[in-house]
Amino acid sequence: MVNETIELWGKGEYRGDLGDGFAPTIDSYVLDGGRRRGAVLICPGGGYGYLSPREAEPVALQFNAAGYHAFILRYSVAPRRYPLPLLDVSRAMCALRERADGFRIHPGRIALCGFSAGGHLAASLGVFWDRPVALGAPGIEPGMNRPDALILSYPVITSGPFANAGSFENLLGPNAGRELLSAISLELQVSEKTPPTFLWHTYADQSVPLENSLLFAGALRSKGVPFELHVYPDGVHGLSLATEETSDDQHDPDPHVSSWMYLCTEWLGERFGE
Numbered sequence: 001m002v003n004e005t006i007e008l009w010g011k012g013e014y015r016g017d018l019g020d021g022f023a024p025t026i027d028s029y030v031l032d033g034g035r036r037r038g039a040v041l042i043c044p045g046g047g048y049g050y051l052s053p054r055e056a057e058p059v060a061l062q063f064n065a066a067g068y069h070a071f072i073l074r075y076s077v078a079p080r081r082y083p084l085p086l087l088d089v090s091r092a093m094c095a096l097r098e099r100a101d102g103f104r105i106h107p108g109r110i111a112l113c114g115f116s117a118g119g120h121l122a123a124s125l126g127v128f129w130d131r132p133v134a135l136g137a138p139g140i141e142p143g144m145n146r147p148d149a150l151i152l153s154y155p156v157i158t159s160g161p162f163a164n165a166g167s168f169e170n171l172l173g174p175n176a177g178r179e180l181l182s183a184i185s186l187e188l189q190v191s192e193k194t195p196p197t198f199l200w201h202t203y204a205d206q207s208v209p210l211e212n213s214l215l216f217a218g219a220l221r222s223k224g225v226p227f228e229l230h231v232y233p234d235g236v237h238g239l240s241l242a243t244e245e246t247s248d249d250q251h252d253p254d255p256h257v258s259s260w261m262y263l264c265t266e267w268l269g270e271r272f273g274e
Helices: 057-065 084-098 117-128 165-172 178-183 211-223 259-272
Strands: 005-007 025-029 037-043 069-074 105-115 149-153 197-202 227-232
Touching: 025 057, 025 084, 037 057, 037 084, 037 117, 037 259, 057 069, 057 105, 069 084, 084 105, 084 117, 105 117, 105 259, 117 149, 117 165, 149 259, 165 178, 197 211, 197 259, 211 227, 227 259
Parallel strands: 037 069, 037 105, 105 149, 149 197, 197 227
Antiparallel strands: 005 025, 025 069
């Protein structure tokens, strides 16, 4: 396996430099062997305030086990603000395609996977990839930045009545206006050019209500974009893989919910013809 860290931005290019040493990166989990494979770029959750380790390496290794190269995006979070995270993920998709030969990636089979606020980031690129807000930085080319599929795990989507307010405050600051909040309420931004999407959520999620996934799925349906949606009756927010490996004091393993990864990779294989 090839494990390396790739810096996203060249010297002087990163707009979020606060002098604290942080710079957005991609961690690679590239399988050995000569054949080209599909890849999954993972955006961990954390409310745009931090990046959850439970939604990073364990998830990458599961996609590896299913035969995909995997990459983890270490994107900008608070106190850095929008659109910096969106520019990070837009640049990251281009970077993977630029390195497709070296990493043996099939450039037309790159999925973007996000959890919670990372799901908002993934879905944001899915809807904004060809708009100026996702293009205004060095090394980003329209089309090169478009995901071929979206995988959204209990995603933050709406800034409306079912919003996770903390995520939007971290992303936009405490005094964001109604117009900006509406602009990044992603169920309002879906178009026919949004990639096919796999979504899963739990009915019992009290932090990011199920309606977030339902609203996005409804918008996809209205635009004729294929999707698969799974709703599990039980389970708290942030289950990640819902396995022993990703359990902690607040997240017990759930064998039923853990089926999402099998269903997801089955769906992805059908989308990618693998």
